[in-house]
Amino acid sequence: MQKEIKHQFTFSQSPEVVWEYLTKPELLAQWLMPNDFKPIVGHKFQLSAKPKLKFDFDGKIYCEVLEIVPYKRLVYSWKGGLSKENPSLNSIVIWTLTPNDNGTILTLEHKGFKGMKNYLAYIIMNKGWVKIGKRLFKQLNLG
């Protein structure tokens, strides 16, 4: 399986508690950002991040809930970039909760940046851009 951005954290709380922090707007706002999230497949919500003007990124992220398995898995699309009509970032965010002893292992994957996987590896390696390649490969687990 190919992964892109991935982080894993272990918490002492149960999956039920961690799940609340992923799905309750007021709790989500405490660590992620202000939001109008609802745990309903097909629900569209918007997040605001710091704008990145260099990349024409206004900081607005448009999401849609794609999958919900209570206390186990949450998937939403993550689009943003130039505009709502023409999103350049077309990616998905996957949360996985795994019970662990008395706590929870929370895994975040941010992947599916269109066009990344199949071509970059080849091109970068071919040109010997090892420095860029190594980091990108590590992050994307393309190796």
Next chain:
Amino acid sequence: MAIPTLDAFQVIADPSRRQILQLLSKDSLTINSLAENFEISRPAVSKHIKVLNDAGFISIQNIGRERYCILKQDGFKELQEWIDYFDGFWFSKLKKLEILLNKKANNK
């Protein structure tokens, strides 16, 4: 024809442009010899080349009487910056969540 400014992800989202990059990763090519690899019209290929050039994925150099397309690192660096940006974004957000949950655990 006006060509909108595209960012790195939009640039590589197009299959023809990815194919151009792939061809150029083996060897620098003239616009004509690149166009021979495509069913699409020569102006369409030229448009893709312009997009790639504007986004820093290739440069165009005049060698003799020919215009050569050469792969360039800048566009790929921008992709790297995006990945770094979101990687860092999630890490700092998750750290925040960790602090929140630790606090909650200690307050019990």
